Amino acid sequence: MAKQKGAEGRPPGMTDVARVAGVSAQTVSRVLSGHPNVREKTRATVLAAVEQLGYRRNNAARMLSSxxxxxxxxxxxxTTFYSRAAVTSGIEHAAQAAGYTVSTATTASLDTSAIEAALSRLADQGVEGIILSVPLTHSSPRIEQFTRAVPTITIDGSRTDATEVVAVDQALAARLATRHLLDLGHETVWHLAGPEEWLEAAARRDGWRATLEEAGRPVPPPLEGDWSPASGYRGGLVLARIPEVTAVFVASDEMAFGVIRALHEQGRRVPEDISVVGVDDIELAEYCSPSLTTVAQPFGQMGALAVAHLLRHVADPGALPEPASVEPRLVVRASTAPAGAPAPRRERP
Amino acid sequence: MAKQKGAEGRPPGMTDVARVAGVSAQTVSRVLSGHPNVREKTRATVLAAVEQLGYRRNNAARMLSSxxxxxxxxxxxxTTFYSRAAVTSGIEHAAQAAGYTVSTATTASLDTSAIEAALSRLADQGVEGIILSVPLTHSSPRIEQFTRAVPTITIDGSRTDATEVVAVDQALAARLATRHLLDLGHETVWHLAGPEEWLEAAARRDGWRATLEEAGRPVPPPLEGDWSPASGYRGGLVLARIPEVTAVFVASDEMAFGVIRALHEQGRRVPEDISVVGVDDIELAEYCSPSLTTVAQPFGQMGALAVAHLLRHVADPGALPEPASVEPRLVVRASTAPAGAPAPRRERP
DNA sequence: GCAGAGGATGTTATCGATGCCAACAGATGG
DNA sequence: CCATCTGTTGGCATCGATAACATCCTCTGC
Structure with missing residues (x-):
């Protein structure tokens, strides 16, 4: 047993409350669970006793029993990406509102084994549902085993047999960005993609390519970054060296900052010489020079939606997984301009 | 009871493992807890049975019992601040490494009651320790009650009787930034502070003021933002209108981005006309134009340190709280320049 | 060869709350 | 006035694992 029985410091239990209130422990349980069949007066007495003793139900015991x-x-x-923080915030908010606690298991890599370990930790915690907010290109038997045992929602857009998906329509996001640039008169649009193993990166790349093809434009070879500003910078250095580049769709705002920086350094002006569009709409997007045109993603909403779906699934495990998606939105700022626009003099001569 | 007894779908228990292995449940428990006094052969038998049944210890039961x-x-x-994400990452990493699970309780505001609610949720979870990563200017009896009952570490630098503190030396951070600007020849340094209720904001302001006073420089009235880039922008508009401003110490990188943006728009060049220093060293600091001189904070290290201290405290509740602090580091980039430097022509005339 | 130390294992009581069922009270109705 | 029903409440077993204690067994050492 955990604590010495006689010790006075031991926190009060339900029986203690019962004794003080002059009822049985069972009745205390009923009051605390909001069971309807309890006389009003009894309820009051019990609550008073609870208050007096500073009683709190032991979660471990409840969990074991129920x-x-x-x-x-x-x-x-x-990671410290904006997207992760925003989605997590949304999840936590929604979960708390629904009376659920959130337990976090982070992984340092996308290895199947690392994800398995994270799932394993959560399974040991006895979680009722799991939100898998990592890209999952290769599933594994062990992962499937977990997702079959516990209701799971995937957020990145990947999917498993036993998994429901909540995702932003990334192809649409890419389409919005690419379309915007084409509409500005650019002949074609270059692309700095995210890492291949991220499904959202792949979806954006596909959306970009499809849009160009539909418009009958040439499809330049996409570059690939790792979401970091540094990788954006490297990509920018490459792009700066290609004279015909006039428009770039970058797969994330953070990389876009790096791209713009590199272009600046190489003497290519944004947006006069090259237009740049990002994705995410991080808070800083509006406050850099030039402010960044980007595709806003409803991260918080996504987290909330994931929780809602998950809890529905938890309540009724038989329900059919029904994918949901939320729509991205183009936010036009100052990093894009019509193709071939006369270069305005912005600084003092 | 929770599950129907006869059902076959019920996950295996320790007794099931014991039966298969031909030992008692207690022995299984000992094997799984790594108890030394178990014969090697028995251990192997038990582990085999565990493997065969796919057995996992029930955390709720362990918790209740132990x-x-x-x-x-x-x-x-x-929030989606970089600092929060970084600290949280550090905490999660360290906690997992130590075999602990992390349960998160977020609050939408700094109200005492909101924090109380968060603590209450955690207390119900039966957490062994708490990391309070919010500024806590006004404590409350209820808060003290929680922190007395559960070992608690505060990260923001605030402190309570029953609370140990892990913090970055914010006064030093401010000193480094201010000193750097003075060393560059600036007559004095203006300051855009964070919200008053954040202790770290207060500490930075105090450090800034002290440094100026020690140097015998005039202390301009500090402005106040809310950490957001937008508030930085507003502050920047004000600063741009004051001709004698040549150096600004901004309490966060995110606000600094807003400040620089505003200064640009008003035709004040950074760093030629005005030097700007931020705090945090967010990833993007290096990739904006001009790249931002800032004071790096070892967020991850701080999270890890907090966990280390907390676990030590959990292991030995009698140990005296011993405040710890980690040191910030100045990172000089391109947003600062000597005072009165001849303005270089950067753009084509 | 035997006593004693100590390692290996089993037995029992509990941790704190909940589910099911029985008991009992007051209300309704014939 | 008794039978039935609904609303309240208590009793008991139980969830799955661990702590403490009791055993049993196996080596030493004399």
Whole structure:
């Protein structure tokens, strides 16, 4: 047993409350669970006793006895990306509102084994549902085993047999960005993509390519970054050296900052010489020079939606997984301009 | 009882493993807890049975029985600031490495009552320790009650009787920034502070003021923002209108981006006309134009340190709280320049 | 060869709350 | 006035694992 029985410091239990209130422990349980069949007066007495003793129900015991943990687990990659923070915030908010606790398991890499380990940790916690907020290109038997045992929602757009998906329509995001640039009169649009193993990166690249093809434009070879500003910078240096580049669709705002920086350094002006569009609409997008045209993603909403779907699925495991998606939105700022626009003099001569 | 007893779908229990292995449940427990006094052969038999049945220990039961949850709780503000993400990452990493699970309780505001609610949720979870990663200017009896009951580490630099503190030396951060600007020959340094209720904001302001006073320089009235780039922008508009401003110390990189943006728009060049220093060293600091001189904060290290201290405190509740602090580091980039430097022509005339 | 130390294992009581069922009270109705 | 029903409440077993204690067994050392 955990604590010495006689010790006075031991926190009060339900029986203690029952004794003080002059009822049985069972009745205390009923009051605390909001069971309807309890006389009003009894309820008041019990609540008074609870208050007096500063009693709190022991979660471990409830969980053991009832089999419910009221906890959902979240698997994320251990990064400081804006998107991760925003999605997580949304999840936490929605979960708390629904009376659920959030337990986090982060992984340092996207290795199948790392994800398995994270899932394993959550399974040990007895979570009722899992939100898998990492790209999952290669599933594995062990992963499937977990997702079959515990209701799971995937956020990145990947999917498994036993998994429901909530995702932003990334192809649409790419389409909006590319379309915008073409509409400005650019002959074609170059692309700095995210890492291949991220499904959202792949979806954006596909959307970009499809838009160009539909418009009958040449499709330049896409570059690839790793989401970091540094990789954007490297990509920017490459792009700066290609004279015919006049428009770039960058797969994330953070990389876009790096691209713009590199272009600046190489003497290519944004947006006069080259237009740049990002994705995410991070808070800083509006406050850099030039402010960044980008495709806003409803991260918070996505987190909330994931939780809503997950809890519905938890409540009714038989329900058919029904994919949901939320729409991105183009935010036009100052990093894009019509093709071949006369270069305005911005600084003092 | 939670699950129907006879059902075959019920996950295997320790007794099931014991039966298969031909030992008692207690022995299984000992094997799984790494108890030394178990014959090697028995251990192997048990592990084989565990493997065969796909057995996992029930955390709720362990917790109830042993009184330990191996979970720590983190209270944070629900924001998407870089600092929050970075600290949280550090905490999660360290906690996982130590075999602990992290349970998150976020609050939307800094109200005492909101924080109390968050703590209450964590207490219900039975966490063994709490990391309070929100500024806590006004404590409250209820808060003190929680922090007395559960080992708690505060990260923001605030402190309570029963609370240990891990913090970056913010006064030093401010000193480094201010000193740097003075060393560049600036007559004095203006300051855009963070919200007053954040202790780190207050510490930075104090450090800035002290440095100026020690140097015998005039202390301009500090402006105040809310950490957002937008508030930085507003502050920047004000500063741009004051001719004698040549150096500004901004309390966060995110605000600094806004400040620089505003100065640009008003035709004040950075760093030729005005030097700007931020705090945090967010990833983007290096990739904007001009790249931002800033004071780097070891966020990840801080999270890890907090966990280390917390676990030490959990292991030995009698140990005296011993404040720890980690040092910030100045990172000089391109947003600062000597005072009165001849303005170089950067753009084509 | 035997006593004693100590390692290996089993037994039992519990941790704190909940589910099911029985008991009991007051209300309704014939 | 008794039978039935609905609303309240208590009793008991139980969830799955661990702590403490009790055993049993196996080596030493004399």
């Amino acid at each position: 089999g419910r943990s009221r906890t959902i687990g979240v698997v994320t990659l251990r | 009184g330990r949850s191996r979970t720590i709780g983190v209270v944070t503000l629900r």
